[in-house]
Amino acid sequence: MVGVHSGQSFHGSPDSRTPDAVRLDAVYKAFVPARRRRSAGPVLALEDVTFTARPGEFISLVGPSGCGKSTVLNLIAGLVRPSDGNVTYQGAAVDGVNTKVGYITQDDNLLPWRSVLRNVEFGLELRGVPKAERRARAREFIELVGLGGFEDHYPHELSGGMRKRAGIVRTLAYDSGVVLMDEPFGPLDAQTRVILQDELLRLWDRQRPAVLFVTHDLVEAITLSDRIITFTGRPGTIKQEYEVGLARPRDVFHIHELPRFKELYDALWDDIRVEIARAGTTS
Ligand SMILES: Nc1ncnc2c1ncn2[C@@H]1O[C@H](COP(=O)(O)OP(=O)(O)OP(=O)(O)O)[C@@H](O)[C@H]1O
Ligand SMILES: [Mg+2]
Known part of the structure; x- marks a missing residue:
């Protein structure tokens, strides 16, 4: 599916010359603690992470707290550098602050x-x-x-x-062609969240940027996404990818009634529950 040509990454269809929106290739990220805490040793946040976002694709990243989801977004935004591996944005290496990307960080x-x-x-x-x-x-x-x-x-x-x-x-x-969203609805009440999900999908549909959306909410991930990537607890590695396969436009108020929704929810929860339990015993 993914071909590499002259140092740039391209996806296969419909136009094989269209670069991937984002590509992470065997990315590792270790954070070295400040000098006074150096004895603690580096923290390996991400380990061998490889994935591609195609133009216009809505992807959710899900995983336990501290598994490196925000770090993935920061790598794409060029705010942190990988310790190993490559990050490309619309076919070009990210080698400084990426001013082309839209970024909604964990704060508003x-x-x-x-x-x-x-x-x-x-x-x-x-x-x-x-x-x-x-x-x-x-x-x-x-x-x-x-x-x-x-x-x-x-x-x-x-x-x-x-x-x-x-x-x-x-x-x-x-x-921008790519929008990063880090738990943008985190602190909101359940009703406001659903209304904002509906608004977000309508806005997204106008321009169809690729979106990388971080959330802890599995219902939200399924409702919004084309694909969901789950991560293990730290060091974060990709555990599984799920194609959502629900038609658009989506009715955010009733989507949870569909059989496919329930099937996905159960699979995701089985997947993530183990990692949350594991992270709880190690962090
Ligand atoms: N700038 C930094 N300096 C040192 N360590 C960092 C830095 N940024 C992140 N880390 C560490 O990397 C790991 C992953 O952090 P990250 O913020 O990416 O996790 P997360 O999956 O977004 O978690 P949450 O769901 O709680 O937001 C954590 O152990 C964190 O302490
Ligand atoms: Mg985070």
Whole structure:
């Protein structure tokens, strides 16, 4: 399926010249502790991790706490370097901070001194999009997630769900080919989560970037993804890959009633339960 050509990675179909959105090839990551704790020795966070994200593919990464999920995203964003192996982004090696990727980190990372409108404009500003165009684009995205009327509010004046919405549209307005999302709905209540999942799928469908989505929630992973990759406890290695195989567009409110959903949920839970138990005894 995956061919390597002139140091670049390409996937097989439909166009064999289209580079993979992201590729990790035999990646290891060891973190060396600060000097005063050096006696503790390096922490091996990731071990021999290889996977590919195709353009437009929605992938969830699932695994116990500390298995290296955020580290995978940080490697793709170029914020950390692999200790061994290669990371490529749209066919080119990641060898510095990757400014092309959209990244929603584990915190909502809105700039507190900027209004909602100016937060959403931020990425477009960095890209040099002219003011009138970026303002119109930001307003369009703000409307799409029901934040119209809150353009001039500051992050501290918003609810948790509103902040998440603003963070998501800020990243999607940027229109990158790949979006990294690290537990973007983590602290939200169950109802708001489902509504945001629905909104996210609608937004994603407009531009279809590849998405690497980290979550601890198996229902969320199945609901959103084309493929789910499970990790072992630290050092994180890939345990299993699952093709979700549920049609799109998806009805996030009723998807759990489908037989395929239940089958996948049971398989994932069997897989992950062992790793969580193991991680609980070692971390
Ligand atoms: N910058 C760093 N310096 C030192 N160690 C780090 C650093 N980043 C991560 N680690 C270590 O690497 C391991 C993996 O961390 P990571 O944050 O990737 O896990 P995670 O799967 O995202 O966990 P969680 O589900 O709790 O967010 C952990 O043991 C962590 O302490
Ligand atoms: Mg994490």
